[in-house]
Amino acid sequence: xxxxxxxxxLNLIPVWVGVLVIxxxxxxxTPGDPxxxxxxxxxxxxxxxxxxxxxxxxxxxxxxxTRYVGNVLRGDFGRSYHTGEPVLSEISWRYRNTGLxxxxxxxxxxxIGVTAGGLAARYPYSLLDNVSMVIALIGxxxxxxxxxxxxxxxxGVQLGWLPTGGSGTWLHLILPSxxxxxxxxxxxxxxxxxxxxxxxxxxxxxxxxAYGFADNVVVYKYxxxxxxxxxxxxxxxxxxxxxxxxxxxxxxFAWPGLGRLIVNSIFNRDYPMIQAGLLWVSVxxxxxxxxxxxxxxxxxPRIRYD
Amino acid sequence: MRLTVLLTLMLVVVSGVAGAQVLNVGxxxxxxxxxxxxxxxxxxxxxxxxxMDGLVEFDEQLGIQPALATSWDVLNxxxxxxxxxxxxxxxxxxxxxxxxxxxxxxxxxLGGGLRRTSLYDPYIESVEVVDEYTVxxxxxxxxGALLHHxxxxxxxxxxxxxxxxxxxxxxxxxxxTGPFVFERWVPGERIVLxxxxxxxxGEPKISGLSFNIVPEEATRVFQLEAGESDVIFNVPPTDVxxxxxxxxxxxxIADSIRVIYGGMSTHKPPFDNVKVRQAFNYAxxxxxxxxxxLEGFGTVTDSIIAPLTTGxxxxxxxxxDPERAKELLAEAGYPQGLTVNFWxxxxxxxxxxxxxxxxxxxxxxxxxxxxxxxxxxxxxxxAIFDVNAETAEAELYLLGWAPxxxxxxxxxxxxxxxxxxxPLGDNASFYANPALxxxxxxxxxxxxxxxxxxxxxEGQQIIHDEAVMIPxxxxxxxxxxxxxxxxxxxxxxxxxxxxxxxxK
Numbered sequence: 001x002x003x004x005x006x007x008x009x010l011n012l013i014p015v016w017v018g019v020l021v022i023x024x025x026x027x028x029x030t031p032g033d034p035x036x037x038x039x040x041x042x043x044x045x046x047x048x049x050x051x052x053x054x055x056x057x058x059x060x061x062x063x064x065x066t067r068y069v070g071n072v073l074r075g076d077f078g079r080s081y082h083t084g085e086p087v088l089s090e091i092s093w094r095y096r097n098t099g100l101x102x103x104x105x106x107x108x109x110x111x112i113g114v115t116a117g118g119l120a121a122r123y124p125y126s127l128l129d130n131v132s133m134v135i136a137l138i139g140x141x142x143x144x145x146x147x148x149x150x151x152x153x154x155x156g157v158q159l160g161w162l163p164t165g166g167s168g169t170w171l172h173l174i175l176p177s178x179x180x181x182x183x184x185x186x187x188x189x190x191x192x193x194x195x196x197x198x199x200x201x202x203x204x205x206x207x208x209x210a211y212g213f214a215d216n217v218v219v220y221k222y223x224x225x226x227x228x229x230x231x232x233x234x235x236x237x238x239x240x241x242x243x244x245x246x247x248x249x250x251x252x253f254a255w256p257g258l259g260r261l262i263v264n265s266i267f268n269r270d271y272p273m274i275q276a277g278l279l280w281v282s283v284x285x286x287x288x289x290x291x292x293x294x295x296x297x298x299x300x301p302r303i304r305y306d
Numbered sequence: 307m308r309l310t311v312l313l314t315l316m317l318v319v320v321s322g323v324a325g326a327q328v329l330n331v332g333x334x335x336x337x338x339x340x341x342x343x344x345x346x347x348x349x350x351x352x353x354x355x356x357x358m359d360g361l362v363e364f365d366e367q368l369g370i371q372p373a374l375a376t377s378w379d380v381l382n383x384x385x386x387x388x389x390x391x392x393x394x395x396x397x398x399x400x401x402x403x404x405x406x407x408x409x410x411x412x413x414x415x416l417g418g419g420l421r422r423t424s425l426y427d428p429y430i431e432s433v434e435v436v437d438e439y440t441v442x443x444x445x446x447x448x449x450g451a452l453l454h455h456x457x458x459x460x461x462x463x464x465x466x467x468x469x470x471x472x473x474x475x476x477x478x479x480x481x482x483t484g485p486f487v488f489e490r491w492v493p494g495e496r497i498v499l500x501x502x503x504x505x506x507x508g509e510p511k512i513s514g515l516s517f518n519i520v521p522e523e524a525t526r527v528f529q530l531e532a533g534e535s536d537v538i539f540n541v542p543p544t545d546v547x548x549x550x551x552x553x554x555x556x557x558x559i560a561d562s563i564r565v566i567y568g569g570m571s572t573h574k575p576p577f578d579n580v581k582v583r584q585a586f587n588y589a590x591x592x593x594x595x596x597x598x599x600l601e602g603f604g605t606v607t608d609s610i611i612a613p614l615t616t617g618x619x620x621x622x623x624x625x626x627d628p629e630r631a632k633e634l635l636a637e638a639g640y641p642q643g644l645t646v647n648f649w650x651x652x653x654x655x656x657x658x659x660x661x662x663x664x665x666x667x668x669x670x671x672x673x674x675x676x677x678x679x680x681x682x683x684x685x686x687x688x689a690i691f692d693v694n695a696e697t698a699e700a701e702l703y704l705l706g707w708a709p710x711x712x713x714x715x716x717x718x719x720x721x722x723x724x725x726x727x728x729p730l731g732d733n734a735s736f737y738a739n740p741a742l743x744x745x746x747x748x749x750x751x752x753x754x755x756x757x758x759x760x761x762x763x764e765g766q767q768i769i770h771d772e773a774v775m776i777p778x779x780x781x782x783x784x785x786x787x788x789x790x791x792x793x794x795x796x797x798x799x800x801x802x803x804x805x806x807x808x809x810k
Contacts, residue, residue, distance in 0.1 A: 032684030040346030256494030
């Protein structure tokens with residue numbers, strides 16, 4: 001088991017190196033000049049040239065790349081082209097914000113998704129099942145920004161119960177995490193339902209029922225445990241996805257998160273910020289998947305890795 | 307005893323609430339750097355203009371008004387500007403404001419390496435402290451737009467002690483003489499300022515300002531309606547009618563000096579022929595674009611210089627006349643019409659892509675086939691400006707220009723003088739005309755405003771006659787505020803000032 005964990009972990013390293021190289025190349029090969037973006041729309045040409053030299057963008061690509069990799073290995077992600085601030089300090093606090101939003105909305109999503117999926121599987125093809133699956137479908141297909149604006153209008157503007165945007169208190173977290181959570185809950189609900197339905201007709205469940213266990217115990221204790229594996233995968237993927245994919249939610253609710261920072265940095269051609277941001281996201285994403293893999297073997301002792 | 311304490315506490319709380327009104331301002335982006343000569347973005351400049359003052363400042367018509375300098379003399383045939391400074395002014399950190407402080411600021415800029423150095427170092431040779439409250443700027447040659455450059459956000463004066471103390475972190479620790487004192491900046495979230503009770507211009511009537519970063523425009527509008535914001539910038543035009551019906555909210559609309567225009571590569575066929583360029587001008591119906599695409603949130607212009615920019619002259623423009631356009635094309639050797647490529651951004655300026663689409667239709671009516679291509683902004687400006695006369699591929703393109711100095715010099719010189727071809731300049735029309743160069747040069751080195759205007763009139767007439775570009779419209783700025791907030795000022799250079807704001 002330990003050997004498996006170590007080997008799985010070592011497998012992650014080439015992925016991170018790949019991300020490092022690919023983000024660097026993609027950014028430098030994309031048309032657009034960071035110096036011009038920094039200098040502003042009506043800048044004098046001398047300013048653009050000077051900034052280009054200051055940022056080291058007049059150096060050959062290979063020199064820029066080796067310098068960048070060397071710095072990253074020493075934990076130095078450089079300074080933002082745009083603000084001149086150290087990238088690490090700009091990213092880390094937004095990373096925390098996004099992490100908070102992702103985790104809370106994932107809890108919302110799992111709670112709603114597993115409950116709805118469980119109920120639907122418990123009473124398959126009933127009215128309850130149909131209604132909750134239609135709602136799940138709506139949840140999956142509703143654009144996040146639209147749902148966000150509607151929730152904001154109802155709870156922020158009309159009822160005045162919750163702040164419409166910004167961050168700072170737990171109240172600020174409710175609307176964005178519900179918005180993001182509802183979108184993810186749909187997928188989780190559908191996955192829980194189908195996975196439970198596969199299990200629920202197996203022999204051991206029938207046996208459990210024959211023993212006279214209560215229906216709830218059968219479904220939620222014995223069936224769910226076996227049905228949870230695919231759900232776990234989806235939850236893990238959703239967490240990784242929401243780290244960078246919460247951009248729309250972050251923008252709508254003025255939540256200062258990583259996704260928004262990365263998108264703005266792309267428009268500004270702020271290379272150090274984009275590279276570091278994407279690296280952090282992919283490291284987190286792969287680590288979450290790694291953790292899910294480990295959880296598999298805990299959830300299902302039959303899974304053995306050699 | 308306990309009752310007295312309680313009552314006192316309540317009094318403190320109540321009086322605190324009555325006087326302590328912090329104005330919440332919804333802005334669309336975070337500031338980049340709060341270091342005047344090292345910032346180039348709109349939000350940084352707006353925030354800085356509340357923390358610091360310049361020697362002179364703009365009024366709402368872009369006239370030059372005294373600020374830290376109470377008066378000035380132009381000496382030595384326009385080669386020396388002598389400023390008489392306001393006395394007994396201190397920076398927020400206690401450093402006295404005087405001629406030394408002014409010299410320190412400008413020496414720092416002229417030392418180079420800052421993003422706005424080029425606004426000053428081509429013109430200012432040296433800064434001389436005449437006495438405690440008199441400072442002289444010596445120029446290389448007379449420069450007619452100097453006061454406009456000093457009124458620019460890059461000319462705001464900051465505390466020399468703070469620059470020394472914070473070093474390269476000064477952009478996160480701005481210290482000025484202005485009506486508000488910098489308190490804190492939570493990146494991506496808000497910038498908070500508190501009122502300066504000893505401001506030389508009088509204590510502000512609000513206790514502070516919080517610039518809250520709300521990127522989504524619909525959210526900004528909701529926040530205003532929910533009472534979480536008192537003032538919001540860049541209101542989407544689609545919300546204006548609804549907001550105007552509300553009795554809790556007012557919408558303020560003001561002209562900017564941002565001109566949207568169609569640029570043409572005049573050094574290559576077909577645009578090397580003046581008749582073709584005129585034909586394109588005749589083909590476009592600007593009023594229709596303003597009325598139906600911008601829904602009225604713009605003003606038709608007949609010059610690359612907006613009416614509120616110093617030096618504007620009305621040339622009359624080209625009327626919409628597709629038949630005349632066809633005739634001119636035929637005279638130019640294109641009786642069957644012609645095909646050009648037409649580049650456009652999408653989402654950079656209000657309805658830019660929609661404007662281009664409609665222009666494409668209008669050109670088609672005159673027998674011109676414009677092949678429209680959308681590009682992402684960063685790639686777009688690189689493709690237009692990081693090229694030279696040989697490699698430039700754009701033929702027709704849509705751009706906007708607003709001189710942040712509010713003066714004609716920073717329109718005509720970068721965009722049309724022959725020294726400014728890309729990649730070392732912004733004359734992406736690749737237009738060269740000695741008569742125009744001469745007019746621009748004369749206006750630049752003329753200190754007398756009346757004579758400068760005559761040269762600019764000449765320059766704009768040449769650009770009109772030669773149809774160097776297609777002037778389209780001037781964009782408007784839309785700001786909304788809660789009805790109980792007064793004293794919001796909008797400068798045409800896309801700056802909103804809340805120095806005099808108060809709550810009714």
